[in-house]
Amino acid sequence: MISRPSIRARSAVVIALVGFVVGACGPSSATSSPSASAPIAPSVSGSVAPSSVGPSSVAPGGSPVAASLTVGLGYIASVQFAPFYLAQQAGYYKAEGLTVTFQNKIDPDLVALVGQGSIDLGLSDGTSVIPAVSNAIPIRYLTTIYRQFPSIVFGKASSGIKTAADLKGKKIGIPGKYGSSWIMLQALLASVNLKTDDVTIVEYPDFGQGAAVAQGAVDAATGFVNNEPIQLQRSGTPTFILHVDDVTPLPGPGLIASTATIAAKHDAIGGFVRATLRAMDDIIADPAKGVDASIAVEPTLGQDRALQTAILNATIEAWKASGGNDTLGVIDRTSWQKSLDFMTTLGLVPNPVTIDDLVVEDFVKAS
Amino acid sequence: MNRAAVGSVVASFAVFVIAWKLVVLVGGYPPFILPSPEVVGQRFVRAWADGIIEPHALATLVEIGLGFTVGAGTGLLVGYALARSALVERIISPYVVAAQATPILALAPLLALWFGPGLISKVVICGLIVFFPIAVSTMVGVRSVDRGLLELARSFRATRRQVLTTLEIPGALPSILGGMRVGVTLAVVGAIVGEWAGADRGLGVLVNLARGSLFDIPLMFATLATIAMVGIALYLVVVFAERRLVGVR
Numbered sequence: 378m379i380s381r382p383s384i385r386a387r388s389a390v391v392i393a394l395v396g397f398v399v400g401a402c403g404p405s406s407a408t409s410s411p412s413a414s415a416p417i418a419p420s421v422s423g424s425v426a427p428s429s430v431g432p433s434s435v436a437p438g439g440s441p442v443a444a445s446l447t448v449g450l451g452y453i454a455s456v457q458f459a460p461f462y463l464a465q466q467a468g469y470y471k472a473e474g475l476t477v478t479f480q481n482k483i484d485p486d487l488v489a490l491v492g493q494g495s496i497d498l499g500l501s502d503g504t505s506v507i508p509a510v511s512n513a514i515p516i517r518y519l520t521t522i523y524r525q526f527p528s529i530v531f532g533k534a535s536s537g538i539k540t541a542a543d544l545k546g547k548k549i550g551i552p553g554k555y556g557s558s559w560i561m562l563q564a565l566l567a568s569v570n571l572k573t574d575d576v577t578i579v580e581y582p583d584f585g586q587g588a589a590v591a592q593g594a595v596d597a598a599t600g601f602v603n604n605e606p607i608q609l610q611r612s613g614t615p616t617f618i619l620h621v622d623d624v625t626p627l628p629g630p631g632l633i634a635s636t637a638t639i640a641a642k643h644d645a646i647g648g649f650v651r652a653t654l655r656a657m658d659d660i661i662a663d664p665a666k667g668v669d670a671s672i673a674v675e676p677t678l679g680q681d682r683a684l685q686t687a688i689l690n691a692t693i694e695a696w697k698a699s700g701g702n703d704t705l706g707v708i709d710r711t712s713w714q715k716s717l718d719f720m721t722t723l724g725l726v727p728n729p730v731t732i733d734d735l736v737v738e739d740f741v742k743a744s
Numbered sequence: 745m746n747r748a749a750v751g752s753v754v755a756s757f758a759v760f761v762i763a764w765k766l767v768v769l770v771g772g773y774p775p776f777i778l779p780s781p782e783v784v785g786q787r788f789v790r791a792w793a794d795g796i797i798e799p800h801a802l803a804t805l806v807e808i809g810l811g812f813t814v815g816a817g818t819g820l821l822v823g824y825a826l827a828r829s830a831l832v833e834r835i836i837s838p839y840v841v842a843a844q845a846t847p848i849l850a851l852a853p854l855l856a857l858w859f860g861p862g863l864i865s866k867v868v869i870c871g872l873i874v875f876f877p878i879a880v881s882t883m884v885g886v887r888s889v890d891r892g893l894l895e896l897a898r899s900f901r902a903t904r905r906q907v908l909t910t911l912e913i914p915g916a917l918p919s920i921l922g923g924m925r926v927g928v929t930l931a932v933v934g935a936i937v938g939e940w941a942g943a944d945r946g947l948g949v950l951v952n953l954a955r956g957s958l959f960d961i962p963l964m965f966a967t968l969a970t971i972a973m974v975g976i977a978l979y980l981v982v983v984f985a986e987r988r989l990v991g992v993r
Contacts, residue, residue: 489955508959512959553949555957
């Protein structure tokens with residue numbers, strides 16, 4: 378691993394040589410990128426430097442030093458992140474010897490920032506990890522948070538749509554032909570031998586597809602299981618939801634880290650995963666704890682506690698899916714393989730990768 | 745352009761590419777942070793050959809063309825009115841300045857909401873950003889026309905149209921074309937900002953797709969290079985028109 382002084386010196390040489398700064402790269406990229414391609418250390422912690430090993434390193438004075446982790450949640454404060462808030466507030470991270478800082482903001486570059494090492498851990502779809510790793514971004518998926526793929530197709534029950542086959546000839550609203558919802562829709566249609574040409578795609582780049590369903594402008598739309606269908610149901614409209622997991626399991630959002638971070642902070646990441654899964658268990662047992670923890674982070678969420686509770690309940694179902702509490706966090710290699718195969722047929726995997734290139738199962742039980 | 749000028753352009757481009765390559769080599773940056781120029785060059789060629797960039801580039805060009813036409817047309821009319829009427833200047837200029845002072849990035853989502861995610865919102869955003877430099881340059885240009893010549897024309901009982909076509913337009917043209925140089929490059933910015941506020945096609949959309957969905961950073965750089973080329977090409981068109989109309993400046 379390259380030491381910091383030498384990297385700074387190299388950075389200075391770069392600046393002196395060319396006379397301009399590559400703004401987008403910044404100092405953190407310069408320090409972390411060379412090590413980003415380093416192989417992952419074995420799961421024993423003895424192979425990495427003491428200062429970065431883990432949760433309770435010892436400072437020169439003899440007092441324990443908490444390992445610090447920066448975690449990007451990729452979205453603004455929301456009840457869907459309740460386990461992270463609860464683990465922080467209940468002291469679960471502290472008990473693991475961790476100082477955790479969350480970045481609770483919309484971050485379209487989260488995967489690259491994690492790969493770069495600017496952020497230690499991030500929350501990302503499995504369907505994003507596959508093209509990212511295929512394009513040589515050195516990240517790995519560590520822990521499943523959503524066992525059920527949260528992107529779904531939904532609509533009014535009065536549309537008569539009950540199965541994926543019923544979508545034939547219907548108008549479907551989507552934000553755009555990209556991302557996890559587009560992959561999900563194609564997988565759902567392919568499961569009943571349909572293609573996107575067999576339906577009428579209506580794009581809503583402003584994410585207005587939920588309103589379009591409510592107004593009857595489209596028969597169905599893509600959305601998230603813990604968002605649009607709940608809003609529609611609360612307006613008193615019976616809804617249907619089609620889950621892609623029923624036909625083609627896709628890996629949902631989970632924790633990711635760079636290979637370099639996994640090597641350098643292996644034990645700290647293990648502690649973070651344990652503490653987060655512990656908080657998920659707590660919330661499944663008593664969802665009110667999750668709602669309270671979320672409101673403590675973002676008080677405006679308390680304005681409609683019933684809505685937040687409904688969102689959290691739907692989120693909990695997506696964490697568990699068909700499995701019980703003992704499957705929390707587990708990485709399902711079968712769904713990863715199916716997803717990889719399907720995304721390869723869509724041309725989203727430019728360079729071949731295997732499941733072992735995508736996931737690290739050191740931190741959770743194998744499925 | 746003579747041989748020396750072409751040589752200096754080629755040399756400056758070569759220096760840029762070499763500096764870029766040095767940054768990658770010395771900094772040891774992986775391709776997902778800063779791809780090397782040859783990687784971007786190969787991706788650029790492949791993306792055009794595969795037809796990935798073309799439909800997005802065409803969509804952006806249409807937005808730029810319409811947005812520039814609307815923005816420049818309105819800017820010319822308003823700029824002339826501002827130059828010739830103190831009342832119009834008093835009434836309109838606060839709104840013109842306010843429109844320019846409000847960040848287009850903040851306005852774009854609102855305009856997309858009002859005009860929808862289709863072509864119209866892009867044309868409006870593009871037009872808004874183009875409008876100010878052309879309105880101001882037109883106003884300055886028309887006001888700079890020699891007052892003595894204007895009085896001479898009036899003494900010969902020249903009609904308003906004759907004054908406009910023989911004195912004001914030729915006199916203001918250098919300034920107007922200067923504003924158009926700025927406006928045409930801002931039109932590219934306006935189209936991309938409009939696409940980021942909501943679109944399903946365009947070079948701005950492709951930048952976001954390559955960055956956040958495909959994780960194809962060389963494609964993102966290839967798209968940025970295309971955007972830069974579009975800007976340079978349009979700027980050169982205005983420079984060419986300027987040289988034909990008012991000579992080398």
